[in-house]
Amino acid sequence: MVRARSSAGSVVGRSRSPLPWAVAAALLFCAALAMRFPGVAMYDSVTQYQQAASGSYDDWHPPIMAHAWALLNHIHGGTGPFFLVQMLLWWSGLGLLSVALGQQRRHGAAALVLLVGIAPLWLGWTTVVLKDAQMACCLVAAAGLAGYWRFDRRNMPISAVVLTALLLIYATLVRGNAVFATIPFAMALTGWPRRDRLWVQVLAGVVLTLAVLAISPFINHRLLRAAPSGVERVLPLYDMTGIAHYARLPSIAAVPPALWAESEQKGCYTPYYWNPYGEDRQCGGIGTAAVFEDGAEPHLMRDWIGQVLRHPVAYARHRLSHLNSNLRFWVRGSEPDAIPPIDSEPNKDGLGARPTAGARLLISAATIMLATPLGWPVFWLAIAGALTWASAGRTEPQARLGRALAISALCMSGSFAVVSIASDLRYHLWSMVAAALALILLIDARALDRRRALISGGLVLAVVAIGLVARLGAAAPVYIPVMPPATASTS
Structure with a gap:
C-alpha cells in the first residue's frame, strides 16, 4: 500500500497503484485516435481554420479557437494537432478521475467514469474538432485535476491550480454561452461565496456571469483582434x-x-x-x-x-x-443535427480524412444511444436538477465535485431557455457528460438525501415516460422550412 501525507500532516492511505486505471485510460485514448484521427471538421471548423490560416478573424465564432489553431499550424496543418489536444484533455481528465476513485477502492465508480468516456454519442462529438467539443474536453480535464488532488484531501499544487484556471478561461471563451457552465462550476468547486444562503450564491453567480459577458467583446475585439460580425x-x-x-x-x-x-x-x-x-x-x-x-x-x-x-x-x-x-423533450425521435458526423464537411483545405471502419461502428452505436433517454438533453437536465437538490449541504471532496458538475450542467442547459437560437444536440455535450459524471460521483459517495432522491427520481422517470410517449408518435415532427433549390448560375 502506498501512503501519502496530506497538507495537514495526517497520513492518507491509498489502496493500490494507479497504474491499472491510468493504463486503461491510455488504451482508450489510443483506440479513439485509431478510430477518428485526424478528427472531423464541420462547417464551423472549416471557417475557423480558414481564419487561422489567413490571420483574418471575426467574432461570429469565438476567435480564441482560431488563434489557438494558428499556433498549432506552426507544428502541423489540418485538424490533427487540435484533435490530439482534445483527446489528451478528454482522456487525461477521465483518467485522473478514475485513478483518484480507484485509489480510494471505488473501482465500480472508476470503471463507470471511463464508460462515460466511451459512450458513443459523446465520444463521437468529442472527436469533432469543434468549439463545443473543446469546451467539454477542457472542463472534463479541469474536473479530473480537481478530483485527483482533492479526493484524498490534498491541496492542489500551484501548477495544477494554474492549469485548471487556464482550462476554465479557455472553455469560457471558446463558446459564446459557456459562461453559464463555467462560472457555476468554478463557484461550486471552490465553495465561493462561503455563505449558506442560496440568494447570496445566486446573486454572486449572476454578477460574475454578467461581468464576463460584458468583458468578452473587449477580449474578442481588442485582445484577439476579431472584427465584429453582428x-x-x-x-x-x-x-x-x-x-x-x-x-x-x-x-x-x-x-x-x-x-x-x-x-x-x-x-x-x-x-x-x-x-x-x-x-x-x-x-x-x-x-x-x-x-x-x-x-x-x-x-x-x-x-x-x-x-x-x-x-x-x-x-x-x-x-x-x-x-x-x-x-428534445416533446419531439419525435428523428430530429436532425444530433448524430455526430462521420465525415468532414467538403473543403479545399484538406481537413479531415476518410472514415475508418471503427469510425463507422462508433457512429452506428451513437445512433442507437441517441434513441434512448441517454441521448436526450432533457433527461440529463432532469438528472442534473435532481442531483443538485438531493446533494444540498454535502461538502466532502467527492460530493463537492459531483455537485459542482451537476450545477454546471443544470445552469448550462437551463440557460437555453433564454439565450439559444438553434437546437443542435452538440450544444448540450458538456451538460450531458457533466450530469453523468455527477451521477456517478454522488451515488458512489452516498451524498444524496434519501427522501429528496426518491422524489426527484420519480420526476426523472416522469420525464422519460413523457418523452417516450412523444417519440411513439404523439408529438408532431420537427418543422424545418424547406430550402428552395439553388438557381443555376450563368457566366
Whole structure:
C-alpha cells in the first residue's frame, strides 16, 4: 500500500497503484485516435481554420479557437494537432478521475467514469474538432485535476491550480454561452461565496456571469483582434421574429412590412432555429436588414426589450417552443443535427480524412444511444436538477465535485431557455457528460438525501415516460422550412 501525507500532516492511505486505471485510460485514448484521427471538421471548423490560416478573424465564432489553431499550424496543418489536444484533455481528465476513485477502492465508480468516456454519442462529438467539443474536453480535464488532488484531501499544487484556471478561461471563451457552465462550476468547486444562503450564491453567480459577458467583446475585439460580425444581434432578431409570429404582428423593427409578410407566407419561422433568416435562399433579407447590413437597425436591442415587454405571452410561447426543441423533450425521435458526423464537411483545405471502419461502428452505436433517454438533453437536465437538490449541504471532496458538475450542467442547459437560437444536440455535450459524471460521483459517495432522491427520481422517470410517449408518435415532427433549390448560375 502506498501512503501519502496530506497538507495537514495526517497520513492518507491509498489502496493500490494507479497504474491499472491510468493504463486503461491510455488504451482508450489510443483506440479513439485509431478510430477518428485526424478528427472531423464541420462547417464551423472549416471557417475557423480558414481564419487561422489567413490571420483574418471575426467574432461570429469565438476567435480564441482560431488563434489557438494558428499556433498549432506552426507544428502541423489540418485538424490533427487540435484533435490530439482534445483527446489528451478528454482522456487525461477521465483518467485522473478514475485513478483518484480507484485509489480510494471505488473501482465500480472508476470503471463507470471511463464508460462515460466511451459512450458513443459523446465520444463521437468529442472527436469533432469543434468549439463545443473543446469546451467539454477542457472542463472534463479541469474536473479530473480537481478530483485527483482533492479526493484524498490534498491541496492542489500551484501548477495544477494554474492549469485548471487556464482550462476554465479557455472553455469560457471558446463558446459564446459557456459562461453559464463555467462560472457555476468554478463557484461550486471552490465553495465561493462561503455563505449558506442560496440568494447570496445566486446573486454572486449572476454578477460574475454578467461581468464576463460584458468583458468578452473587449477580449474578442481588442485582445484577439476579431472584427465584429453582428452575431450579438441574432438572438434579439430571433426573439422578435418569434414574438411577431405568435402575436401576428404586421412587422418587426428594421424589417419592411412587405418583407416580413413574405417570410411568414414562406413559413420561415420555426422553433427549431433562426437559420432561415440568415439564408439568402429562404428569408435572408430579414437577417441582412437587422444583423448583417452596414448601419443595420441601431436600436435593435431597445426594440427587442420593448417587444418582449409588450408581448410577454408571445415571447413565452416562442421561448418555450424553442426550449422544447432544444432539449428534445416533446419531439419525435428523428430530429436532425444530433448524430455526430462521420465525415468532414467538403473543403479545399484538406481537413479531415476518410472514415475508418471503427469510425463507422462508433457512429452506428451513437445512433442507437441517441434513441434512448441517454441521448436526450432533457433527461440529463432532469438528472442534473435532481442531483443538485438531493446533494444540498454535502461538502466532502467527492460530493463537492459531483455537485459542482451537476450545477454546471443544470445552469448550462437551463440557460437555453433564454439565450439559444438553434437546437443542435452538440450544444448540450458538456451538460450531458457533466450530469453523468455527477451521477456517478454522488451515488458512489452516498451524498444524496434519501427522501429528496426518491422524489426527484420519480420526476426523472416522469420525464422519460413523457418523452417516450412523444417519440411513439404523439408529438408532431420537427418543422424545418424547406430550402428552395439553388438557381443555376450563368457566366
